[in-house]
Amino acid sequence: MKLIQHMSLTSRIGLLFFLVAILTFSAVGTYLYRSLFSQLEYRDDQELIGKITLMRHLAEESASIAAIRANPHYFLDAAASHDRLIVMLKEVDGKLILHTNPDQGSLPVISVLPADMTADQRAITLLWTSSGLAARAIASKGKLNSGEQILIVVARTASDRMELLKAYRIEVWIAALVGTLLVAFSGYLLVRRGLRPLRLIAAQARSITAHRLDKRLDIASTPQELHDMVQAFNAMLDRLDSSFQRLSQFSADLAHDLRTPINNLMVQTQVALVQARSVEDYQALLISNVEEYERLARMVESMLFLARAEHTHVVMNKSPVSLPEELQRIADYFEGLAEETGVRIVVHAQGKVYADAILLRRALGNLVANAIRYTPAGEVISLHGETRIDGATIRIVNPGPGIASEHIPHLFERFYRADAARTNTASSAGLGLAIVQSIMVLHGGKVAVRSAKDGLTVFSLIFPAK
Ligand SMILES: Nc1ncnc2c1ncn2[C@@H]1O[C@H](COP(=O)(O)OP(=O)(O)OP(=O)(O)O)[C@@H](O)[C@H]1O
Numbered sequence: 001m002k003l004i005q006h007m008s009l010t011s012r013i014g015l016l017f018f019l020v021a022i023l024t025f026s027a028v029g030t031y032l033y034r035s036l037f038s039q040l041e042y043r044d045d046q047e048l049i050g051k052i053t054l055m056r057h058l059a060e061e062s063a064s065i066a067a068i069r070a071n072p073h074y075f076l077d078a079a080a081s082h083d084r085l086i087v088m089l090k091e092v093d094g095k096l097i098l099h100t101n102p103d104q105g106s107l108p109v110i111s112v113l114p115a116d117m118t119a120d121q122r123a124i125t126l127l128w129t130s131s132g133l134a135a136r137a138i139a140s141k142g143k144l145n146s147g148e149q150i151l152i153v154v155a156r157t158a159s160d161r162m163e164l165l166k167a168y169r170i171e172v173w174i175a176a177l178v179g180t181l182l183v184a185f186s187g188y189l190l191v192r193r194g195l196r197p198l199r200l201i202a203a204q205a206r207s208i209t210a211h212r213l214d215k216r217l218d219i220a221s222t223p224q225e226l227h228d229m230v231q232a233f234n235a236m237l238d239r240l241d242s243s244f245q246r247l248s249q250f251s252a253d254l255a256h257d258l259r260t261p262i263n264n265l266m267v268q269t270q271v272a273l274v275q276a277r278s279v280e281d282y283q284a285l286l287i288s289n290v291e292e293y294e295r296l297a298r299m300v301e302s303m304l305f306l307a308r309a310e311h312t313h314v315v316m317n318k319s320p321v322s323l324p325e326e327l328q329r330i331a332d333y334f335e336g337l338a339e340e341t342g343v344r345i346v347v348h349a350q351g352k353v354y355a356d357a358i359l360l361r362r363a364l365g366n367l368v369a370n371a372i373r374y375t376p377a378g379e380v381i382s383l384h385g386e387t388r389i390d391g392a393t394i395r396i397v398n399p400g401p402g403i404a405s406e407h408i409p410h411l412f413e414r415f416y417r418a419d420a421a422r423t424n425t426a427s428s429a430g431l432g433l434a435i436v437q438s439i440m441v442l443h444g445g446k447v448a449v450r451s452a453k454d455g456l457t458v459f460s461l462i463f464p465a466k
């Protein structure tokens with residue numbers, strides 16, 4: 001078994017060809033041999049039946065046993081057609097009258113047909129003569145003209161037939177062997193040729209590297225049977241390619257976003273070190289540094305969260321959470337910040353959502369922080385929560401500049417910011433919505449966004465039922 005597993009496909013199919021060929025050839029050879037065997041036997045048997053019938057006739061025409069002894073040549077002539085034939089005539093008490101072929105040995109006792117019964121194949125038995133030859137034989141009573149009965153035995157040794165069959169057997173085996181080898185060899189060649197497309201695919205696949213992930217296997221030049229495989233392979237390349245690009249983009253973005261706060265820290269500190277400063281100056285520097293550190297810490301923490309969520313290492317603690325209570329809690333939490341920017345938060349909610357309370361709070365926090373940032377002073381942000389049979393939906397609605405439609409498909413990507421002006425500000429890392437999305441994925445739900453220019457922006461969190 002192990003050996004077969006390690007064999008190449010070509011050798012495997014070649015071996016199968018060989019086995020099938022040897023089985024077929026042996027079966028056909030055996031069949032032909034058997035059929036020749038029984039035909040020859042049948043022919044011999046017919047000859048035996050003919051002979052015994054003839055002997056009975058001759059007996060009927062003989063006057064008496066004494067007459068046969070005196071003139072046996074009718075019988076001898078009838079038996080002389082070939083030297084494999086043995087004819088024995090005996091008296092009922094077993095005394096030999098005539099034996100045409102004594103050198104082939106005498107015949108053992110076999111069952112005897114009555115004189116008036118027609119001889120047929122069923123009466124023929126296989127026996128061994130006293131000299132060890134296999135023979136087919138038939139025995140019958142024969143009635144003489146005088147009314148006396150004699151015993152007639154006709155036998156035919158099978159040695160000529162056996163020799164013929166032996167030669168035939170050898171020929172059949174040689175033919176089978178040669179045929180098998182021919183089939184196996186041509187099978188091997190055919191399989192090698194048939195598998196050429198596979199080798200071509202392998203060669204194409206070998207030329208695809210991390211730098212050439214845009215290359216695809218050529219489906220037009222592959223046979224039908226391999227289309228599925230080639231398609232699956234190409235689809236895998238598509239996925240790898242896009243993951244690879246996202247990963248490269250992601251590390252580029254990460255480096256870029258880490259560079260800004262670190263540069264700020266470095267430049268500010270270097271400037272401060274150029275000359276001696278007052279204690280107030282140092283304090284101001286440290287306060288500014290702390291802000292940058294906080295930004296870095298937040299970013300690293302967000303990155304860690306996203307990485308863990310991607311590999312679902314986040315422990316989920318789902319329970320029914322009251323929507324009015326939870327949304328009100330968020331509204332209260334952001335009250336201070338909202339007041340500062342002159343916006344109000346209102347809650348319209350009923351029912352419960354089946355969710356992890358801490359993750360839900362984190363998602364809502366990110367959405368409300370965004371909403372506060374983009375809502376003009378004097379306007380109102382509303383938090384809606386409702387439940388239906390198929391789950392719960394939370395909507396965060398705020399008026400504001402809106403999000404241009406070209407940004408919408410990318411909004412949930414990491415480090416994506418729609419307004420270029422904010423790209424390098426300390427408050428914006430572009431990770432908030434990515435986190436919201438991964439939290440929704442963890443819940444088996446999704447996040448959707450709708451936005452009108454200078455109108456309402458609506459983020460919907462759609463949770464499945466428990
Ligand atoms: N309510 C909104 N109105 C208008 N634009 C929005 C709104 N919410 C998000 N955006 C746009 O989507 C971008 C991505 O938001 P996201 O929360 O992912 O990042 P961020 O707020 O810039 O940074 P972070 O949340 O990591 O501090 C934002 O930069 C902003 O351009």
Ligand SMILES: [Mg+2]
Nearest residue numbers: 366370432433
């Ligand atoms: Mg945000």
